[in-house]
Amino acid sequence: EVQLVESGGALVQPGGSLRLSCAASGFTFSTYWMSWMRQAPGKGLEWVANIKEDGSEKYHVDSVRGRFTISRDNAKNSLYLQMNSLRAEDTAVYYCARGFSGNRWGQGTLVTVSS
């Protein structure tokens, strides 16, 4: 069974940093693109970033480029999102998703940016 478990969400002040992690199991992690998506409270879905199977290609939505970095460790079956210079508008549930398109999603981890 495919499992994606996110962790690392917290309350952080504007300008702060967080690192989100996603532990994957139930599939061959190293053979899939992986993605981060987010959903602000009461709002719709937004793609944040995705990364190729071997980590050689990474893409980020314009609103986070230069502040967030997606990465992965295939030996640990783990996906990461380093989030710097956080803003109030980054407040959301962040989901780890399997695949370029995100065909399986984890339960999400809440990031709240507030003073």
Added chain:
Amino acid sequence: DIVMTQSPDSLAVSLGERATINCKSSQSLLSSSNNKNYLIWYQQKPGQPPMMLISGASTRESGVPERFSGSGSGTDFTLTISSLQAEDVAVYYCQQYYGNPLTFGGGTKVEIK
């Protein structure tokens, strides 16, 4: 960026009746190399992550009830729930995966009338 526009924003349908949700993309999602439409439909119930129902515009995921069907090609797509059940109350999103940035429709909330 490809803009995805869903309609209606919300929909109230009687149990057992048909529900139809539309999704329009600002450019074609049809690949000429493989004749595939790069469109996904998701269902999201309150407090849960989205669940993929349909990919490739019309291919149902394993375990998804047959009352859910997807149709359309190019820029115009439809999700149909042929006979609405109580457990289908949710928000439905379309998403294009033709290329980055991946983009979603604004969502359609389906309720029971």
